[in-house]
């Protein structure tokens with residue numbers, strides 16, 4: 072065969088194989104789809120409320136962690152109307168432990184917007200969905216495809232991995248995102264867009280895993296470029312990560328009998344609206360002395376007891392290290408302005424972010440082992 076003819080033939084074969092990918096994928100999905108609490112049974116219509124709720128929860132959080140939270144939310148607020156009528160405080164409390172709390176505030180704001188501006192019905196286009204609080208391009212595409220069958224491909228981390236391997240994308244992430252988006256769209260079936268997307272997500276989660284992908288079981292293994300080269304695990308290529316500088320501070324656990332002093336963080340900013348014990352500011356160049364000077368002023372604190380060790384927590388943009396101080400005050404001690412006493416027995420009902428759960432467990436471990444065990 073003449074060389075030009077050979078190349079033409081090869082291109083044609085790839086095109087034929089690629090054209091078959093969407094069907095192969097859907098066929099695999101019909102046989103191996105994961106059973107997830109927010110997914111309807113095969114052939115049933117997806118409920119936009121469930122799809123939206125799960126997609127917001129799944130932002131930055133894994134399927135296993137989200138499952139019980141999703142069930143709890145659904146039992147308490149079975150539809151967008153019920154969630155829109157809930158108080159933000161209740162939503163934050165129910166969300167406590169899931170992290171990235173701006174999602175909970177947006178969830179509540181979004182439910183209100185759907186009731187107020189859309190008569191309680193989610194918009195069925197990407198554009199309409201993107202106009203709602205907390206719904207970015209990915210989430211809009213996911214809801215549009217899964218709940219409304221719109222022909223669009225939401226690209227999450229699992230899909231990025233599958234696509235970068237399938238096409239051996241050399242450009243590192245995040246600059247490679249637009250290219251991956253474009254390539255992923257070629258895997259959409261003529262119909263069933265939501266199933267195509269979920270099929271790729273499932274393939275990434277169960278077969279094309281970050282380590283040791285099970286290529287022998289993969290529906291797309293016949294024309295996977297990375298598999299042909301044998302370097303699947305090196306994809307996706309990633310640009311080196313920049314992490315923020317370590318910040319340091321002190322947290323103050325003050326007890327009054329069976330109560331503990333807490334306050335609510337400002338609505339805007341990191342952990343907005345969440346409950347915390349008083350802390351110093353969190354700064355990069357802060358020593359223990361400077362942090363201790365920012366302790367709340369309460370009558371009756373003779374001395375602070377510094378707990379051994381530190382509590383560490385990693386936020387998206389910086390790691391944090393907190394020294395924990397404890398003190399007891401008499402039954403007559405008043406809470407400083409902007410703070411309040413809450414019973415230790417109901418502390419876990421508060422909207423406590425994970426970093427505060429760690430701080431409280433660290434500070435109360437000896438005196439209140441029961442609270443630490445039941446958190």
Ligand code: SF4
Nearest residue numbers: 279286289292295303
């Ligand atoms: S063949 Fe292997 S590397 Fe390629 S998409 Fe399938 S599981 Fe991933």
